[in-house]
Amino acid sequence: MRLLLSKRQILAKVSLYYGAAAFVGLLFGHLLLALLLMTLGHLLWQYKHIFLLDKWLWRDRKLTPPAGDGSWQQIFDGIYFQQRRERRKRKELRTLVRRFRDGAEALPEAVVVLNEDWNIIWCNKLAQLLVGLRWPSDEGQRIDNLIRSPEFHQYLKQRNFQQPLEVMSPTTSSIMLECKMMPYGKAQFLLIVRDITQLKQLEQIRKDFVANVSHELRTPLTVLQGYLEMMDGSAQPAAPIWQKAHGVMLEQTRRMDSLVQQLLTLSRIEAAARVQFDQEVDVPAMLALIQQEAETLNRDKQHSLQFEIDPELKVTGAPEELRSAFSNLVTNAIKYTPPGGVIQVSWQRDGQRALFTVTDNGEGIAPQHLKRLTERFYRVDQARARNTGGTGLGLSIVKHVLSRHNSQLLIFSEPGQGSTFSFALPPELVLGAQTPKKRAKFKVK
Ligand code: ADP
Secondary structure, eight states, rough: OOOOHHHHHHHHHHHHHHHHHHHHHHHHHHHHHHHHHHHHHHHHHHHHHHHHHIIIIIIOOOOOOOOOOOHHHHHHHHHHHHHHEEEEEEEHHHHHHHHHHHHHHHHHSSSEETTOOOEEEEHHHHHHHHOOOOTTTTOOHHHHHHHHHHHHHHHHHOOOOOOOOEEEEESSSOEEEEEEEEETTTTTEEEEEOOOOHHHHHHHHHHHHHHHHHHHHHHHHHHHHHHHHHHHOOSSOOOOHHHHHHHHHHHHHHHHHHHHHHHHHHHHHHHOOOTTTTSSSSSHHHHHHHHHHHHTTTTTOOEEEEEEEOOOOESSHHHHHHHHHHHHHHHHHTTTOTTOEEEEEEEEEEETTTEEEEOOOOOOOOHHTTTTTTTTTOOOOOOHHHHHTSSHHHHHHHHHHHTTOOOEEEEEEEEETTEEEEEOOGGGBBOOOSSSSOOOOOEEE
């Protein structure tokens, strides 16, 4: 692009024209008239170019500039250059937006772009099908006015998008949707919705299958176990090989029985509706029973069992589920601690929360196993688990129960030192005064 004339060049040009006019004026003795005519000509020349500029910009709307003289040609060229640059930029932007939209359309998920006030900026075709949005008429509408579910409202209100949310489709009640909100750019959000109906159905089939099989296995197992136990007490002496076989059969049927029991418990918890937190749970009484059971289990092991229970600390929740969680953690500590260990069980207030802790000085667990402990059938040491009669389901039951009570299991463990399993029930489930109560002393057995 050519540069505009410099100030000095313009001054030189103007001086030249006016100088020439003055010279001619002096020559004919009409200096003022000559200067006036010159000024008039100059003005007309300027107006002509302003007119050309106005016509080009507002009436012709063409890209190519009009032909101008002198400095005006440079002005026209400058505007032309700027316009071309803007057009190129706009084209690039359009291509970019088209590419983004084509990409979003090709996704197998519904995509909705939202601003921070949850107004719809854009959505793809699948969002129109799955969520029932209408484009472009829903542009600018709040998404929570169109997905009218209390869970979805809560999800947006909490602004915690780490976990996806499952909601019923606003268009078809038999369709289950999974919504994932992802913040991006400057105060923008991407709502990604996918149809998980089939996944949910498969999950339900799996749950039903496990529940049905476990249920069907119960009767034959009970019969088998009953007969084996009857034979155990029979007066007739049996051959040593039979005695050994009988012992193994009895042990294995008991193992199978506890496996079936735990599978049933897990299925029951999974199938149960949301916990209604209107039922009072007398945890101290529950723990007193668990303590008795633990003492029976502890007969062979001779651990020192120490229970420190706040006698007034009660909560609300599902009693059977909580009993299962407490009992599993206490039983595990006894099972996985070598004879003569120390096991401490504590149920105390921790600020507003109720804290349950089981600490043992057993073998502990290596760090690489800690994350997977609550998976179904996960056992650190298969051989050892076989000896202890473990099923690998206990901690997954605990995890399920706790997530239904807005809590989670914390595990601290050091190989060779022991482990601490704990969880805290949130304030909204804890009954009674907020101030710490009188505590029971350690009861050493
Ligand atoms: P299991 O029926 O095998 O006890 P769990 O789900 O209760 O199944 O526990 C999973 C695994 O976690 C156990 O097999 C065991 O290896 C480990 N574990 C659980 N509790 C303890 C503990 N207190 N000390 C050491 N290891 C433990």
